[in-house]
Amino acid sequence: MRRPSTPALFAALLAFAGIAAALGVALGAAGLSPRAIGQALLGRGDGVAVGIVWSLRLPRVALGFVVGGVLAVAGAALQALVRNPLADPYLLGLSGGAGLGAVLALAAGVVSAWVLPAAAFGGALAATVLVYRLALVAGGGLDSRMLLLGGVVVGAFAAALVAGILSVSDAVQLKTATLWLMGGLGGVGWSGVLVLAVYAVPALAVLVAESRALNLLALGEEPALHLGADVAVTKRRVYIAASLLTAAAVAAAGIIGFVGLVVPHAIRLLKGHDHRVLLPAAFLLGGAFLVLADALARTAFSPLELPVGVVTAVVGVPFFVALLRRWAGR
Amino acid sequence: MRGQGEAGAGGAGDRARSAPSGAVLELIEATVRYAGAEPPALERVSLAVRGGECVGVVGPNGAGKTTLLRALLGQVACASGRALALGREARRWPRDELARVVGVVTQREEPAFPLTVREAVEMGRYPHLGAWRAPGSADRAAVERAMRRSDVEALSGRWVETLSGGEWQRVRIARALAQEPRVLILDEPTASLDLSHEMQLFELVIDLVRRDGLAALVVSHHINVAARFADRLILLAQGRLVADGPSAAVLEPQRLAAVFGWPVTVHRLADGSVQLFPERRPIQPNAGAAS
Numbered sequence: 001m002r003r004p005s006t007p008a009l010f011a012a013l014l015a016f017a018g019i020a021a022a023l024g025v026a027l028g029a030a031g032l033s034p035r036a037i038g039q040a041l042l043g044r045g046d047g048v049a050v051g052i053v054w055s056l057r058l059p060r061v062a063l064g065f066v067v068g069g070v071l072a073v074a075g076a077a078l079q080a081l082v083r084n085p086l087a088d089p090y091l092l093g094l095s096g097g098a099g100l101g102a103v104l105a106l107a108a109g110v111v112s113a114w115v116l117p118a119a120a121f122g123g124a125l126a127a128t129v130l131v132y133r134l135a136l137v138a139g140g141g142l143d144s145r146m147l148l149l150g151g152v153v154v155g156a157f158a159a160a161l162v163a164g165i166l167s168v169s170d171a172v173q174l175k176t177a178t179l180w181l182m183g184g185l186g187g188v189g190w191s192g193v194l195v196l197a198v199y200a201v202p203a204l205a206v207l208v209a210e211s212r213a214l215n216l217l218a219l220g221e222e223p224a225l226h227l228g229a230d231v232a233v234t235k236r237r238v239y240i241a242a243s244l245l246t247a248a249a250v251a252a253a254g255i256i257g258f259v260g261l262v263v264p265h266a267i268r269l270l271k272g273h274d275h276r277v278l279l280p281a282a283f284l285l286g287g288a289f290l291v292l293a294d295a296l297a298r299t300a301f302s303p304l305e306l307p308v309g310v311v312t313a314v315v316g317v318p319f320f321v322a323l324l325r326r327w328a329g330r
Numbered sequence: 331m332r333g334q335g336e337a338g339a340g341g342a343g344d345r346a347r348s349a350p351s352g353a354v355l356e357l358i359e360a361t362v363r364y365a366g367a368e369p370p371a372l373e374r375v376s377l378a379v380r381g382g383e384c385v386g387v388v389g390p391n392g393a394g395k396t397t398l399l400r401a402l403l404g405q406v407a408c409a410s411g412r413a414l415a416l417g418r419e420a421r422r423w424p425r426d427e428l429a430r431v432v433g434v435v436t437q438r439e440e441p442a443f444p445l446t447v448r449e450a451v452e453m454g455r456y457p458h459l460g461a462w463r464a465p466g467s468a469d470r471a472a473v474e475r476a477m478r479r480s481d482v483e484a485l486s487g488r489w490v491e492t493l494s495g496g497e498w499q500r501v502r503i504a505r506a507l508a509q510e511p512r513v514l515i516l517d518e519p520t521a522s523l524d525l526s527h528e529m530q531l532f533e534l535v536i537d538l539v540r541r542d543g544l545a546a547l548v549v550s551h552h553i554n555v556a557a558r559f560a561d562r563l564i565l566l567a568q569g570r571l572v573a574d575g576p577s578a579a580v581l582e583p584q585r586l587a588a589v590f591g592w593p594v595t596v597h598r599l600a601d602g603s604v605q606l607f608p609e610r611r612p613i614q615p616n617a618g619a620a621s
Contacts (some may be wrong), residue, residue, distance in 0.1 A: 129441035209461050216456060218442045225405070226436075227509070228457035229428030273443040 003271050011041060012286040017065070020288035020295075024061035025053065027295045029303050043127030061192045064294045064308075065287035066193060067185065067253045068263075070200050072286025073279050074242040074249075075260025076267070077207050080214040080275065081238045082144045085268075089246040089260035092151030092239075096125025096158030099181050100251040103162045106177050107169055113320035116180065117192075117251035124247035127154050131240065142235045144221075182307035185294050191254050199248035204283070207240040210234050211275035254310045259286050265320065289315075352413070353378035354513050354545045355402050360411035361571075362397050371397040373569045374411065381512065384539045386560030387575075388553050390590050393566040395549045399517055402547070404428065416512070429457035433506025435499065437518040447485045447493070447501050452476055454508025476507035480534060496527030503534060514538065516548045520555070528552070532559045552556040553606045557581060565589065578604045 004012070024038055030052050039045035040053035065216040081087075101123020105115050134150030137143045166174055207214075213234040216224035225231050246260075263286040267278050293311040300306060355378070362372040370396045379385045387395050400406040401413040404420035413420040416431055433454075454476060455469045477483045480500045488499060499519055506514060516535065520528040536559050538544045550556045556563060557577035565573040565580050567589040573580040574617075581604050586594045593609040 013608060081440070085443065196510055212456050212461055213461070216453065219453070220439055220441070223434075223439050225425060226403075226432075226434035227453055227505075228426035270442065272449070273445065274449075298345045 006271075006277055009271055009277070009281060010284070013288070015279055017226075017284050017291075019286045019294040020291040021061050021065065021132075024064065024291040024295045025057045025067045027299050028057055029054070029298065030279070059188065059193055060293050060294065061194045061251060061291050062151060062190075063188050063196065064185045064291040066196050067256065067287075068290025068293075069260050069287035070196070070204070070245045070249045071256065071260040071285035071290075072263035072282040073204060073207060074245040076264035076275065076278055076282045077210075077238050077242045078260075079213060079264060080218045080273075081235060081242070082148055083218060083220070084148070085265070087148075088257075088259070089242065089249075090155075092147060092243065093127040093131045093154035093158065094124045094151075094243060094246045095250065095255045096155035096162070097130075098124040098247065098255065101126070101156040101164050102180055103165050103177050103329045106173050106180075107165050120254075121247050121251035123154060123158070124243070124250055128240075128243040128247065130154050142239060144235070147239065147286070179307070180254050183256040183303075183309040184307060185253050185290075186305070188252060196248050196252045199244055203241040203244045204279075206237055207245075208276075210238055210241075210278055211279060214238065214275040215273065237304065254309075256290065256312055258309075258312045258320075259290055262316040263289055352380050354381055354416055355379040355547060356412075357398070357401065357413040358412045358414070360401055360408045362394075362401050362406055363409045364397075370409065370569050372376075372401060375566075375569075375571045376411075377564055377571065378458050379513070379545050379547050381545045382539060382543045383562070384536055384548065384560050386563045387547065387549045387566065388551070388556055388563055389566035389572075392568075393589075394569040395566055396517065397483045397567060397569070398566065399515060399547075399549060403432065403434065403515070426457045426460065429509055431510075431511050432513045432515060433509045433511035434515045434517070434554065435502045435506055435519050437521045439498075439502065441490060445490050447482060447488050447490060448473070448477075450490055450501055451482070451504045451508050454505040457509055466519055472510055473508050479538070480504035481565030492528075495522050496524070496530065499523065499527070499531055502535070503531070507538070511544070513547070515544045516546065516550075518549055520549065520550065520552060524581075528555060535559070553581070557603050557605060558599075558601075581606055 025041075026034060032040070032049055032052065036045060036049045037053055040049040042279060043054075071089050075087065078089060078091065079085055079087045082091075101119040101121070102116055104123070105119035110116075110119075124318040131147060131150040131154050132142070134154070135142050135146035137146065166177060169177070213224070213229040216227050216229040217231065217234060219227075221231050247258075264278065264282045267281045267285060269276055271281065288309070290312065293315060294308045296315075297306040297308045299312045300311075357377050359374045360372055361370050363370045372396050375394070375398065387398060389395055397406065398504055401408060402415060402420055404413070404415070404423055407421055414590060415423060415428060418458055420428075451473050452465070455465055455472060458469065460590075477486065480503045480560060481502050482497070482501050483499060485493065485501065490501065493501065496523055514535065523531065532555055535546050535548065548556060548560065560577065562575060563573070563577045563580040564571060565585070573585060576599065581596055583594055583596050586606060593611065594606045595609060596599050596604050596606050598604050
């Protein structure tokens with residue numbers, strides 16, 4: 001399989017992202033015409049249309065783009081960190097911790113729009129710290145195998161607590177929590193996008209700065225060290241940055257599966273494993289993918305809305321299988 | 331071309347040249363202890379490796395060979411004594427600066443993701459590139475040189491997982507050469523190679539030492555091959571240095587029998603090197619009763 005050149009790849013990804021964003025703004029339950037949307041984007045015309053485009057659809061597209069991009073980058077970085085191609089952002093117990101945080105907040109009777117994401121974020125961070133502590137070995141370094149095992153254990157423990165709490169909650173709470181856990185991009189608005197960006201930008205910068213070190217880490221820790229990587233520092237930074245990204249994404253949009261697993265692989269198969277290209281490319285593709293998936297989730301059974309995680313899984317799995325087959329036939 | 335070419339390059343790493351002794355790698359009375367293990371893994375070991383010299387490190391399992399390398403690479407601290415790379419404390423080298431002067435090839439390496447041979451060799455430039463700089467013409471030239479020198483040009487587009495063990499080791503030597511090091515450290519480089527690939531690899535290493543003036547430190551269980559190629563052998567046992575010198579002086583039958591716990595005879599070859607032959611010691615059917 002021939003690899004596209006880097007400029008060609010980014011040109012294609014940018015075009016794809018543009019199309020996804022346009023569709024994300026154009027499609028929706030209100031059935032606005034392209035002309036009305038164009039007018040509304042310029043702030044002219046019907047006030048209701050302007051409101052729908054600027055207050056509902058644009059922030060939703062922006063949030064979907066950032067959440068998808070962030071999950072894809074976190075997945076790509078974690079795959080190199082634990083040297084396992086099947087790693088995804090939720091592998092390390094984060095989703096369990098976030099879920100537990102959210103459910104605890106609901107069980108405590110708090111239903112404010114702000115408390116739920118904050119509780120989920122706190123839960124995800126608590127899980128991150130716990131797994132990190134578990135994975136610290138005697139020498140003070142992070143053991144990748146212990147990261148994986150610790151993540152599984154902490155995730156399972158949190159899931160058990162969530163199930164326990166939900167089983168003694170009332171039906172309304174149960175539905176709110178379940179829906180929230182399934183993930184969705186609605187009802188967050190510009191402020192949510194802004195909060196996510198505040199966390200995402202520095203964490204993304206850290207991961208991009210560690211790109212070459214991640215390339216080396218994929219060879220193994222010994223070779224990475226011999227090729228000049230400060231392995232202990234890199235692992236710590238990557239784990240913390242990827243966890244922050246995931247926690248912020250979960251807080252903003254719940255748990256959306258498959259973006260962080262499938263998108264990095266699509267780029268790896270297309271273009272190889274240089275993280276200097278992989279991370280930014282995964283961001284663009286992950287963002288575009290989630291925006292499209294959300295557009296589909298909103299319109300497929302309109303006016304009913306599917307959880308976007310259902311769409312990412314239904315679209316992602318066959319795509320992944322096709323890519324794998326192509327990879328095997330290389 | 332090496333050596334003086336780098337002299338003006340500046341940078342903290344290049345300030346440390348060779349030690350006054352002329353050694354590029356040096357242990358001075360070095361003792362290394364691991365937590366929870368009573369006898370030290372390395373005890374008061376002194377040795378020096380100079381440019382243009384190939385030194386073999388041999389000894390039984392658990393003799394301290396790997397610890398010796400770890401001390402020289404600054405991966406483990408000395409409880410007492412010193413470990414120096416190019417005259418500077420090994421632990422004080424930033425990892426990227428050390429990787430510009432010392433290349434390491436280990437026994438095994440399995441990348442988590444597919445790589446081409448060229449991509450693998452290009453990673454040898456990372457210590458020079460840092461996090462951001464794009465490879466320039468000097469970097470590309472170093473990669474080409476390294477691939478030519480290790481005879482892996484023809485493999486350039488191959489996926490590394492399709493290479494034979496011998497080819498993959500040559501690629502990793504090429505990657506180490508792309509680092510443009512002054513020292514090459516090889517840890518059991520031929521443990522999984524057959525006879526011809528093992529000889530090819532050692533011929534390549536000795537050629538790099540003779541023609542390019544690299545220093546090579548080779549840890550190997552294959553004492554006879556090490557004895558054929560190395561200018562000097564260092565024999566370790568139970569963390570102590572037992573002997574250091576030309577193979578003919580180090581490989582004495584009584585000493586080897588004591589160190590390895592097995593009787594050996596030693597034969598001198600026409601080129602002056604010696605080869606060792608373990609003696610047979612068949613299991614007696616009624617050994618238990620006899621002794």
